[in-house]
Amino acid sequence: MPVDYQALTFDYAPHADQQAARPVRRPVVIVGAGPVGLALAIDLAQRGVPVVVLDNDHRLSTGSRAICFAKRTLEIFDRLGCGDRMVAKGVSWNVGKVFLRDAQVYRFDLLPDAGHERPAFINLQQYYVEGYLAERAQELALVDLRWRNEVVDTQPQDDHVTLTIDTPDGQYRLEADHVVACDGSRSAVRRHLGLESKGRVFRDRFLIADVRMTHEAPAERWFWFDPAFHPNQSVLLHRQPDGVWRIDFQLGWDADPEEEKKPGKIIPRVKALLAHSAMKDAEFTLEWASVYTFSCQRMARFRHGRVLFAGDAAHGVSPFGARGANSGVQDADNLGWKLAAVLRGHAPDALLDTYAREREAAADENIRHSTRATDFITPKSAASRLFRDAVLSLARTQPFARTLVNSGRLSAPTTLHGSSLNTPDSHAFAGTMVPGAAAADAPVTRADGRDGWLLKQLGDGFSALVGADGELERVLQGLAVPGFPLSVLAIAPAGTRAGDALVDRDGAIARRYDLQPGTGVLLRPDGHVCARWRAPTPERVQAAMRRALALPDGALPCP
Amino acid sequence: MPLITDAHLESPDDFYEALIAAHEGLAEDESHALNARLVLLLANHIGALDVLREALDAARPDQ
Numbered sequence: 001m002p003v004d005y006q007a008l009t010f011d012y013a014p015h016a017d018q019q020a021a022r023p024v025r026r027p028v029v030i031v032g033a034g035p036v037g038l039a040l041a042i043d044l045a046q047r048g049v050p051v052v053v054l055d056n057d058h059r060l061s062t063g064s065r066a067i068c069f070a071k072r073t074l075e076i077f078d079r080l081g082c083g084d085r086m087v088a089k090g091v092s093w094n095v096g097k098v099f100l101r102d103a104q105v106y107r108f109d110l111l112p113d114a115g116h117e118r119p120a121f122i123n124l125q126q127y128y129v130e131g132y133l134a135e136r137a138q139e140l141a142l143v144d145l146r147w148r149n150e151v152v153d154t155q156p157q158d159d160h161v162t163l164t165i166d167t168p169d170g171q172y173r174l175e176a177d178h179v180v181a182c183d184g185s186r187s188a189v190r191r192h193l194g195l196e197s198k199g200r201v202f203r204d205r206f207l208i209a210d211v212r213m214t215h216e217a218p219a220e221r222w223f224w225f226d227p228a229f230h231p232n233q234s235v236l237l238h239r240q241p242d243g244v245w246r247i248d249f250q251l252g253w254d255a256d257p258e259e260e261k262k263p264g265k266i267i268p269r270v271k272a273l274l275a276h277s278a279m280k281d282a283e284f285t286l287e288w289a290s291v292y293t294f295s296c297q298r299m300a301r302f303r304h305g306r307v308l309f310a311g312d313a314a315h316g317v318s319p320f321g322a323r324g325a326n327s328g329v330q331d332a333d334n335l336g337w338k339l340a341a342v343l344r345g346h347a348p349d350a351l352l353d354t355y356a357r358e359r360e361a362a363a364d365e366n367i368r369h370s371t372r373a374t375d376f377i378t379p380k381s382a383a384s385r386l387f388r389d390a391v392l393s394l395a396r397t398q399p400f401a402r403t404l405v406n407s408g409r410l411s412a413p414t415t416l417h418g419s420s421l422n423t424p425d426s427h428a429f430a431g432t433m434v435p436g437a438a439a440a441d442a443p444v445t446r447a448d449g450r451d452g453w454l455l456k457q458l459g460d461g462f463s464a465l466v467g468a469d470g471e472l473e474r475v476l477q478g479l480a481v482p483g484f485p486l487s488v489l490a491i492a493p494a495g496t497r498a499g500d501a502l503v504d505r506d507g508a509i510a511r512r513y514d515l516q517p518g519t520g521v522l523l524r525p526d527g528h529v530c531a532r533w534r535a536p537t538p539e540r541v542q543a544a545m546r547r548a549l550a551l552p553d554g555a556l557p558c559p
Numbered sequence: 560m561p562l563i564t565d566a567h568l569e570s571p572d573d574f575y576e577a578l579i580a581a582h583e584g585l586a587e588d589e590s591h592a593l594n595a596r597l598v599l600l601l602a603n604h605i606g607a608l609d610v611l612r613e614a615l616d617a618a619r620p621d622q
Contacts, residue, residue: 386591386592390592390595390598393592393596398600400603404599
């Protein structure tokens with residue numbers, strides 16, 4: 001009997017902390033058991049850090065909500081031990097099509113280059129993602145997940161934060177060395193601190209209708225501008241697991257949200273779409289509907305002393321581009337190893353500032369993309385509308401115009417250009433794996449002769465990809481920084497066999513990383529490139545690892 | 560390469576005549592649409608963002 005994740009409830013269980021005479025101190029308390037909070041909790045627990053997660057509810061997400069999970073997010077879920085389940089259940093897709101009225105004007109393939117284990121995207125209802133993460137978290141003894149624990153007050157102190165928590169058994173207080181607010185766009189923690197997330201609110205309304213129907217069609221993202229079945233507006237169609245289809249209808253600002261939520265209003269809209277497609281006779285039932293508006297906004301700073309903000313609590317985007325949940329999971333990925341290092345005294349507190357700086361820059365990038373897509377989909381002025389329509393009409397015959405059609409630039413990992421944790425290049429390299437880039441996957445043959453994937457071979461700490469030359473991999477062996485070992489992955493060219501080396505089966509590593517014999521590429525514990533050399537030495541690699549931990553050369557912080 | 564603002568047209572009067580002729584018989588909104596498509600086609604031909612930004616600045620009425 002498959003689990004019905006939408007109906008799943010998690011039991012409230014009283015914790016001894018609630019009866020303690022004095023508030024108990026915990027190293028990390030995460031507020032919010034959504035995708036971001038759960039991902040961070042799993043990461044910290046896997047790194048040996050005990051973590052408390054407080055959630056004000058005892059259910060998973062209501063409705064499908066975020067449905068597009070990007071390749072980078074899946075790679076992070078792989079590291080967290082639940083990527084396979086997500087991909088097995090999700091609908092994998094790489095191709096998007098854009099239509100103007102009834103004609104296709106643009107087609108894109110998000111993963112044109114083969115040689116990645118994970119697809120560009122899967123579509124998967126948010127309740128599955130949260131459910132699989134929650135089940136993974138519950139396997140870990142260090143995760144203390146407390147349902148129906150609502151944080152009603154947050155008081156930062158000099159050396160800790162005091163939380164006041166409402167439960168079915170009344171209130172209790174808890175102290176935390178660090179609090180991570182992953183409590184969504186209406187973050188209670190943000191409000192308790194008197195902080196705001198600011199930006200642009202868009203004057204448009206959209207209807208999400210999830211319909212269940214039995215119909216075979218390719219798993220692609222279809223986006224219409226001004227279709228005959230919904231004139232002057234846009235429509236987005238996506239396939240989810242379980243025979244559920246997500247349809248997103250632009251309604252305009254004047255639509256009445258209460259009226260539009262009624263099945264009597266929604267069903268004719270869906271029927272009109274189906275009548276214009278190959279699915280015209282499909283029987284369907286309405287699964288979930290929601291009318292929403294959105295804004296592109298962020299907090300000025302993601303770190304406020306011992307309180308850190310991640311996910312929607314810190315930043316918000318329009319749904320076009322799937323940059324909300326995906327960027328939130330990247331926040332968690334960025335923060336986990338840093339928080340673990342600081343808590344253990346392996347890195348200075350300043351490392352947490354780099355979480356804020358790196359992810360604030362990422363939020364700016366996501367907001368920029370999202371705002372541009374929104375301005376294209378919902379032009380804000382007559383001139384904007386004029387050029388939008390001109391682009392669409394040219395796109396039918398002029399290839400250049402297709403690159404201007406913007407129905408959402410889909411989530412890709414942010415390259416952390418200019419981060420203080422990067423060691424600047426001292427040699428010339430080709431390709432996109434610059435310092436700050438999220439490591440690209442590639443097919444490999446492992447030392448045991450089996451085929452595998454590069455990202456699955458990375459260690460929990462730092463990893464060095466080394467173009468095998470027999471000597472370099474040997475001299476780098478055994479390097480480490482406090483708390484993080486260095487995994488040295490010797491890479492041998494395709495067609496060779498070299499002891500313990502990974503074989504670059506299709507030459508993708510050489511191509512993507514510009515990896516030559518003797519080249520070294522250093523990856524952080526979150527899989528971002530932080531340094532690379534044509535002739536690395538143990539001293540340089542050691543210094544780059546220390547730099548990536550914000551450690552001053554030659555001095556360890558006092559724990 | 561900076562935006563060329565010195566005379567550069569091969570045949571200024573012929574171009575101007577062709578530009579006006581292209582709008583012949585069009586309603587005002589159709590003319591606006593033609594101009595928009597024209598801007599996009601020419602922008603793609605130029606390609607360089609810095610040149611295009613210079614042109615956008617030069618075209619603003621307050622310049």
